Amino acid sequence: MSDFIFHNDCHKCRYSGESRFSISGTHLKQMCGKCGFYIKFLDHKLFPSVADLRLKIWGISGGNKELIEMAKVDISFAEIRNNDTSISNSLTNKLQYWKLYLKVRELSIAPINPDNAL
Numbered sequence: 147m148s149d150f151i152f153h154n155d156c157h158k159c160r161y162s163g164e165s166r167f168s169i170s171g172t173h174l175k176q177m178c179g180k181c182g183f184y185i186k187f188l189d190h191k192l193f194p195s196v197a198d199l200r201l202k203i204w205g206i207s208g209g210n211k212e213l214i215e216m217a218k219v220d221i222s223f224a225e226i227r228n229n230d231t232s233i234s235n236s237l238t239n240k241l242q243y244w245k246l247y248l249k250v251r252e253l254s255i256a257p258i259n260p261d262n263a264l
């Protein structure tokens with residue numbers, strides 16, 4: 147799986163992979179997924195919707211609900227709901243799903259520990 151959404155080659159730590167984000171005023175700050183080195187500011191309109199991220203998460207997990215639940219526990223996932231209980235598409239909630247996406251991605255591509263191999 148190498149279908150990145152915001153791929154970055156870090157000039158500082160040489161990490162090649164998906165980016166991390168944080169909210170900075172009305173923009174999103176894009177950073178290296180490993181060392182947090184600043185990449186650029188991104189218009190939040192260019193960030194995928196919660197619906198898109200949910201699809202992506204499902205895809206990279208191979209439809210593995212258990213793995214997604216494990217990832218949610220790992221990152222203390224706390225989804226934001228609207229008053230009518232639909233899933234919020236706010237920037238804060240998008241970033242929750244981005245964190246989940248990164249964790250599911252990490253768990254999905256984690257190498258098998260050779261000590262546990264037969």
Ligand SMILES: [Zn+2]
Binds near residue numbers: 156157179180182183
């Ligand atoms: Zn880096």
